[in-house]
Amino acid sequence: MSESYTWLITGSNRGLGLELTRQLLTSPSNTVIASCRTPDKAAELHALKNTAKGTLHVIPLDVSSEQSIRDSVRHVDTILAGRGLDYLYNNAGVNPTYDSPFEFSYPEFLEVLQTNVGAPALLGQLYFPYLEKGTRKVIVNVSTGLASIGLNAGPKCNSYSISKTALNMLTYKQARARPDFTAIILDPGWVKTVMGGEGAVLEPEESVTGILKVVLNVTPKDSGKFWRYNGTQHPW
Numbered sequence: 537m538s539e540s541y542t543w544l545i546t547g548s549n550r551g552l553g554l555e556l557t558r559q560l561l562t563s564p565s566n567t568v569i570a571s572c573r574t575p576d577k578a579a580e581l582h583a584l585k586n587t588a589k590g591t592l593h594v595i596p597l598d599v600s601s602e603q604s605i606r607d608s609v610r611h612v613d614t615i616l617a618g619r620g621l622d623y624l625y626n627n628a629g630v631n632p633t634y635d636s637p638f639e640f641s642y643p644e645f646l647e648v649l650q651t652n653v654g655a656p657a658l659l660g661q662l663y664f665p666y667l668e669k670g671t672r673k674v675i676v677n678v679s680t681g682l683a684s685i686g687l688n689a690g691p692k693c694n695s696y697s698i699s700k701t702a703l704n705m706l707t708y709k710q711a712r713a714r715p716d717f718t719a720i721i722l723d724p725g726w727v728k729t730v731m732g733g734e735g736a737v738l739e740p741e742e743s744v745t746g747i748l749k750v751v752l753n754v755t756p757k758d759s760g761k762f763w764r765y766n767g768t769q770h771p772w
């Protein structure tokens with residue numbers, strides 16, 4: 537990590553977003569704009585400042601609110617103070633239910649779509665000028681193996697899987713729209729977080745260590761691809 541990079545991460549208060557922020561802050565080269573719904577309650581995130589070698593800024597951002605997404609630009613613009621954004625890391629996500637294609641709640645389905653794909657789409661649009669100014673120009677859209685049709689995961693997690701498959705297509709479109717950008721889909725693996733549950737196989741530290749190797753090294757030729765945390769790829 538010898539270059540100096542700027543990062544905007546969503547959902548940084550716990551789980552993979554918190555661990556990613558922690559690992560990035562072990563290097564003085566990273567300026568991390570860590571966003572979360574309620575910064576006042578994000579004690580673990582603020583505590584990272586005590587040991588950080590990099591620079592941490594915490595800003596409010598509720599990705600289920602269009603207004604909050606739009607308001608975040610003002611915060612980020614002030615923090616960047618003319619610098620570009622190197623990484624937009626769309627980590628925040630929800631999987632509220634184990635629904636199926638013939639049994640699901642319609643309002644919940646729409647909420648999942650809004651949070652998991654609508655928000656990354658709008659964030660990509662709003663932060664596009666900042667990414668253009670950055671040296672890396674990387675968008676990371678955090679997906680899941682459940683979004684792969686090729687892996688044939690079956691009918692479970694209907695709303696979540698559909699939202700993340702749509703996120704994959706968004707990434708493909710972003711990659712094709714701007715060949716000089718690097719827009720990737722990233723599956724963190726099955727990780728012990730609130731979402732992954734206790735039965736998961738990976739600790740957040742292991743997943744994020746692998747993720748960083750991937751995201752720090754991707755170039756435009758890797759764009760639009762469905763990466764796993766360990767550097768292998770999923771089928772679409």
Ligand SMILES: NC(=O)c1ccc[n+]([C@@H]2O[C@H](COP(=O)([O-])OP(=O)(O)OC[C@H]3O[C@@H](n4cnc5c(N)ncnc54)[C@H](OP(=O)(O)O)[C@@H]3O)[C@@H](O)[C@H]2O)c1
Pocket residue numbers: 546547548549550551552553572573574597598599600601626627628629630651678679680681723724725726727728729730731732733736
């Ligand atoms: N863990 C796994 O096994 C696994 C596997 C595949 C993919 N993923 C993906 O990895 C990403 C991170 O998940 P995780 O495992 O770290 O889950 P997690 O522990 O449940 O954390 C989810 C994060 O997303 C945030 N979030 C949810 N809705 C939000 C909103 N409207 N606005 C802002 N932040 C919001 C949460 O904030 P609050 O505290 O405010 O709710 C929290 O910080 C997700 O996109 C998930 O789909 C995880």
